[in-house]
Amino acid sequence: MRIGILTLPLHTNYGGILQAYALQTVLERMGHEVCLIEKKWKPFRLPLWKTPLVYGKRVLKNLAGHPYPIFYEQKVNREEPITRQNTDLFINRYIKRRIVDDFSELKESDFDAIVVGSDQIWRPKYFKDNIGNAYLKFAEGWNIKRIAYAASFGTNKWEYTAAQTKECAQLLKQFDAVSVREASGVDLCRKHFGVEARHVLDPTMLLSAEDYIRLFEAAGTPKSPGTLLCYILDETPEKTAWINQIAKERNLVPFRINSKVEDRTAPIAERIQPPVEQWLRGFHDAEFVVTDSFHACVFSILFHKPFIVMGNKGRGLSRFTSLLSMFGLEDRLISTATETKSFETAIQWNGIDTILDTLRQKSKNVII
Numbered sequence: 001m002r003i004g005i006l007t008l009p010l011h012t013n014y015g016g017i018l019q020a021y022a023l024q025t026v027l028e029r030m031g032h033e034v035c036l037i038e039k040k041w042k043p044f045r046l047p048l049w050k051t052p053l054v055y056g057k058r059v060l061k062n063l064a065g066h067p068y069p070i071f072y073e074q075k076v077n078r079e080e081p082i083t084r085q086n087t088d089l090f091i092n093r094y095i096k097r098r099i100v101d102d103f104s105e106l107k108e109s110d111f112d113a114i115v116v117g118s119d120q121i122w123r124p125k126y127f128k129d130n131i132g133n134a135y136l137k138f139a140e141g142w143n144i145k146r147i148a149y150a151a152s153f154g155t156n157k158w159e160y161t162a163a164q165t166k167e168c169a170q171l172l173k174q175f176d177a178v179s180v181r182e183a184s185g186v187d188l189c190r191k192h193f194g195v196e197a198r199h200v201l202d203p204t205m206l207l208s209a210e211d212y213i214r215l216f217e218a219a220g221t222p223k224s225p226g227t228l229l230c231y232i233l234d235e236t237p238e239k240t241a242w243i244n245q246i247a248k249e250r251n252l253v254p255f256r257i258n259s260k261v262e263d264r265t266a267p268i269a270e271r272i273q274p275p276v277e278q279w280l281r282g283f284h285d286a287e288f289v290v291t292d293s294f295h296a297c298v299f300s301i302l303f304h305k306p307f308i309v310m311g312n313k314g315r316g317l318s319r320f321t322s323l324l325s326m327f328g329l330e331d332r333l334i335s336t337a338t339e340t341k342s343f344e345t346a347i348q349w350n351g352i353d354t355i356l357d358t359l360r361q362k363s364k365n366v367i368i
Contacts, residue, residue: 001112001145001368003027004037004098006134008119008126010091011041012084012261012273015204015295018212018280019118021094023149023203025211027115030368035096037106037114039129041080044073067265075264083261083271090276094215103129103138113145113368118181118203120154124164131164135171146175149367150200156184156318158192169193179366182322200363202298202323205356209302213284216277224278226255229286229305231279231296233258238336239310243290246308250288257282294319301327301356304349311335326359327352 005024010017020036027034046054058070069075081088091097100106114136124131136146153159160168172178172195179198180186189197228247232239247254260266261273283289283299289307291297297320300307309324311317311333324330329347 002033004111004114006037006116008121012087014279016119019203022207026206035098038097038099040099040101043077046073086275087273108142111144115147115149118150120152122151123154132167135168148178150181152181153185165192182318184318201359204298212280216281219277221277221281224282224285226253227287228252228254229282229289230254230256231291231293233293309333
């Protein structure tokens with residue numbers, strides 16, 4: 001079948017890139033012809049009528065000691081290609097895409113099926129288009145298969161308006177199969193959409209560690225410069241002290257595998273995101289992982305690395321609890337750096353792999 005994948009736009013987020021790569025790879029191994037549907041990135045522009053007010057506020061912010069680029073849009077447009085140069089190399093090399101200016105350009109004859117997912121595609125604040133299009137509003141009336149695979153709301157709180165809820169419920173009821181990434185998503189679909197959904201693995205977990213090792217070996221990626229992998233999305237002094245303490249207690253050398261890509265005030269050289277292959281190699285080389293990222297938990301499990309995760313409430317906490325409960329690893333989650341837990345008990349990887357093999361088969365069975 002000719003299958004389109006609809007997910008969040010790919011940029012510098014490693015988890016977002018790799019879940020798209022994994023889902024495409026799995027579908028291709030099933031014998032399908034696959035491409036990712038993506039809207040063309042457009043330069044940021046401020047509406048002319050807003051310009052005086054917005055610029056004025058930014059000037060006041062700077063005078064008050066809160067540095068903020070006055071010409072933010074121009075800065076983003078200038079720096080975006082630079083910060084994502086490495087991740088774009090991976091995307092262009094490994095992910096087949098159909099890039100459109102608008103979803104209305106797509107035609108029924110282009111696809112036999114469209115798979116929606118994964119990542120937080122059903123979270124309105126992350127899906128920047130009309131949220132109805134995350135439920136294939138643009139394909140209403142088409143005679144195609146509609147599949148939601150591991151789609152995520154990102155949170156167990158309902159963030160839709162009444163109008164959005166009504167529209168998306170009607171659209172989702174036209175789907176042939178619905179699965180979600182978090183257990184809480186099953187409840188949200190039932191309660192707000194009147195649709196039964198299945199709980200499945202994130203696409204990245206449908207591939208093995210060996211699949212990812214082949215990627216960084218093919219790129220000739222050098223060995224990581226340490227033994228304690230630190231993948232922190234939201235840096236704070238508390239987390240830095242936490243990492244240093246763990247490094248000291250375990251006699252490990254900390255290393256980071258991400259840049260300050262989201263910090264618009266940082267020098268551009270510090271914001272260039274390292275290659276995807278380097279990120280993957282970090283998990284292979286690490287002896288221990290500390291993180292506040294969902295996908296870092298996923299790859300710690302795939303690569304059999306002991307880890308601690310600090311729950312990231314702002315980005316969605318239910319993702320962590322759902323993933324860890326699948327494997328009986330809830331004790332790996334802490335809420336603050338001052339929380340004391342013993343992590344000396346070794347993770348029983350044989351048992352984890354048995355669970356993973358079972359979940360993989362069940363998850364693959366619901367894709368197509």
